Amino acid sequence: MKKITVALLGLILIVACNTTEKKGKISEKTAKETKVVAKTYPEKLQKVFDAHGGIDTWNAAQTLVYEMVKPKATEKHITDLPSRKTRLEGKGFTIGYDGKDVWLAQKDTTAFRSNARFYHNLYFYFYAMPFVLGDDGITYTKAENLSYDGVLYPGYKISYGKNVGDSPEDNYFIYYNPETYQMEWLGYTVTYFNGKPSNRVSYIRYSDWQKVNGVMLPKVLTWHKTNESGKVAEARNSVEFTNVSLTNEMMKNETYARPKDGVIVPKGK
Incomplete structure (x- = not known):
């Protein structure tokens, strides 16, 4: 009886040791797999x-919602971030x-x-x-200062890697207040329709910032x-942008699903 007990105890110890060793290996492996490398950005x-x-x-945040006031009507934009x-x-x-697909449903x-x-994400990129x-996939380089009304605004040129989005040749230029570091201007180029890089820069001024769920978002562009x-x-x-909501909750997938009368819009169309 004692021999059986000792043998059984030895078996239990071996199994326990093996289990502990395996747990240690699994934990170590899991730790390596879940290690998150923080992204770094230019200091400014x-x-x-x-x-x-x-x-x-x-x-x-998970969901951004806003209404965009246009001359003839107001549009509601919802984005799963x-x-x-x-x-x-x-x-x-x-x-x-x-x-997967961009779709369009309309009465006529x-x-x-x-x-x-x-158009489907044009104003989102301006607004956000x-x-x-x-x-991801962005390269940052210092841009020449933007001069307006006697003030010099420092900034960065934003360029994208190949195959990033529909228009990887597009460039953005962000300019900020040198004292408060609040964003003041955005410069951008558009190459979507012909696929060729453009040197023509358009400019947007950001003002009337509003705080939404801890984040400063613009009221007027x-x-x-x-x-x-x-x-x-x-x-x-x-x-003008109104009824802005930034939440940590996701909308249902049905929100973005193509309806029966929706038509898929291919690239370049």
């Missing part, structure tokens, strides 16, 4: 993120991106006259500045004209 750009509530606060799925509800039309062919694929400049030398000139038009 990090200060811009911080001035707007912090990139970590933004990354923790991790996946960038979108839903735009306008007068007589709805545009969405379900994670005159409800939406623009390019749905180009500066945080979308923390996305104002597009400016450029003069013959490419410098910022007088204001051209403004767009």
Whole structure:
């Protein structure tokens, strides 16, 4: 009886040791697999993120909703931040991106006259500045200061790697207040329609910032004209954003799903 007990005890100890060893290996492996490498940004750009509530606060959010006041109607834009799925509800039309396809549903062919694929996330990228400049696949280089009304605004040029988005040749230029580090201007180029790099830079001024769930988001975007030398000139038009919501909750997948009357919009269409 004692021999059996001793043998049994020895077996238990061996199993226990093996189990402990395996757990140790699993824990070590898991720790290696779940190790997160923090992204680093240029020092001044990090200060811009911080001035707007912090990139970590933004990354923790799941859903952004806002209404965009346009001359003829108000549009509602919904974006799933991790996946960038979108839903735009306008007068007589709805545009969405379900994670795979961009789709368009409209009452008649005159409800939406623009390019749905180009438009589906256009204003999101303008509105979600500066945080979308923390996305993967971005290269940051110092830009020449932007001069306007006697003030010099330092900034960065943002360029994308190949195959990043529909228009990887597009460039952005972010300019910030040298004292507060709050974003003041955005410069951008558009190459979507012909695929060729463009040197023509358009400029947007950001103002009337509003705090939403700990993050500073703009209330008004104002597009400016450029003069013959490419410098910022007088204001051209403004767009106001209202009923803004930034939450840590996800919408249901059905929000972004293509409806029965929705038509898939191929690239270049």
